[in-house]
Amino acid sequence: MVSGLSGIGTVLVANRGEIALRVIRTLRRLGLRSVAVHSDADAGARHVREADAAVRLASGYLDIEGVVAAAKASGARAVHPGYGFLAENTAFARRCAEEGLVFVGPPPPAIEAMGDKIRAKATVAAAGVPVVPGGAEPGDDLAEAAARIGFPVLIKPSAGGGGKGMLVVRSAGELAEAVASARRTAAAAFGDATLLVERYVSDPRHIEIQVLADTHGNVIHLGERECSLQRRHQKIVEEAPSPLIDEETRRRMGAAAVSAARSVGYVGAGTVEFIVPGDQPGHPGYFIEMNTRLQVEHPVTEMVTGLDLVELQLRVAAGEPLPLAQQDVRMRGHAVEARVYAEDPARDFLPTGGRVLALAEPEDAAGVRVDSGLFPGAVVGSDYDPMLAKVIAWGSDRAAALRGLDTALRRTTVLGVTTNIAFLRALLADADVAAGRLGTGLIDQRLDALLAAAHATGAPPDEVLAAAALVLHDELSGGDDDPWDVPDGWRIGEPAWTTWPLAARGEPVAVRVRGLPARGAEVAVGDGPPSEARVAREGGDALVTLDGVTTRYACARDGHTVWLGRDGRAWALTRHLPGDPGDRAGAGLAGDGVVRSPMPGTVLLVKVVPGEAVTEGQPLLIVEAMKMEHTVTAPADGVVAELTARAGRPVDMDEVLAVIRAPDAGASPEATETGGS
Incomplete structure (x- = not known):
């Protein structure tokens, strides 16, 4: 085992994106050399450019042997897994140990104990930590357990996290389909299809406690984080401290989290997650899982405690004792x-x-x-x-x-x-x-x-539509030497209007422009009155003046699409040319019977065959992206006239997957595709 940070020297960061960069930032501050790894798709990524060295992974980030080989070849003494990918992979932690690499995380038995939700609940319950009533495979039949608990229930992958594969089931009739979907997701995302079922606590608060433990027997907590603002069971806004938790409840939950960590011999930074009934202030919460890694939301804890959790992870991994005790922890602001x-x-x-x-x-x-x-x-x-x-x-x-x-x-x-x-x-x-x-x-x-x-x-605001048309008009008119090529609608007598049909969400909107925006023009949205307009460019921004009021937009163009950004909002407005199929914001549910992919991903399962009669809302196929499943349904009653989707085939967003036609319809699929405006 290395002793102190000086014994580590070089750390390989087995991750990508923002977490890789965040780890690299602390390594640089501590004077440690950083090594990035990357897939072919990430060869030009920021974490590759900002690390001191980088190694290509031929088989991607989940290749344990490839990551270990990269660490050995780069001279790294330690591996920081970040979160996701191999961060909670017991086999990876063991391979690092076998190769003499310091794994910046807990020991494999702790990962194993807490990575299995079923085993984790039993372990912490034995330590006196309250848990949600439920049942689990392989000992329990999920249907019988659900009936015993009472609906609604929550189906969860035992080896999972991040809300993937987690489904609320409100009746016995929904259970079989939910179990099948959760099993597929669990197998794809975690390599383990084992499931558990728990009582569904309606509208709970999601509270988690940050813990730290060293190899000298010290275990402390750094207070709580509130993570209740979620979509698809995944957090999008987190904060510290929680506005729900008072000092006494914090003490009780912190003590429970420390007990949970001690129960598995935890070392390093980890998070113990609880759900708290929202209508019971002061409730100490039910244990739901422990994440044996750094959490995505760790920055809020860092900002209120003034501690660098990555530095503490590294120091603990290097054998140093925690530099503070529980009474030293202070939360500010x-x-x-x-x-x-x-x-x-x-x-x-x-x-x-x-x-x-x-x-x-x-x-x-x-x-x-x-x-x-x-x-x-x-x-x-x-x-x-x-x-x-x-x-x-x-x-x-x-x-x-x-x-x-x-x-x-x-x-x-x-x-x-x-x-x-x-x-x-x-x-x-x-x-x-x-x-x-x-x-x-x-x-x-x-x-x-x-x-x-x-x-x-809905459609973007009129001023945004006007700005997009003016930008398009200005870009096509800029720099023309031949006045006959300038699209200003000039004719003998007075300039004419140029119409720009723009599609965003909803039907295309006709925006008319007359004159040259850089010199002074008029613009009218739909049947509305014209406004005096002007466009000036500053770098990538467009300064659009409408009736004397100037608004700055971030601006970019990709082919016939203009992107405008303002105050955190962004709009993509596409020039709607004759023959275009129109806006596709309702992908997957098109009223014309064309079924499109709702997202870029891979077709996971096709449930119908050409010629099959289907009813509105019937599942047709499942598209998976980023370990997330989406069921695409029939937009109306009819017959599967065309089926281009194939299981295992990648698809782009809005790509046509199938065509559903009324049984007596004679129009061709091609006619459906070219509605035009």
């Missing part, structure tokens, strides 16, 4: 984190993709921190988790932290990839969120209002 995802909230938060055309992120400053793996030109695909970045704000109290986070998100712009930034701002502005009245069901309950507040549904 409040911190809130928002996760920026490549996802479309209006499409049930399905993953998106694309190339980052333009990027603006608030710089790290007093009270603001950004952990991000983004860079202009980065390609966001379906191979990895859709989280792109984390924006964190600290304040002297909760209200100040929320204000700081909203300001930081307002200054964040990502063009080229649809994200949840505007939705996050709408969520932070919700009255109950501001008041600390949180719950894991809050987003589902307020979804329509939150989407409307984020401008995530």
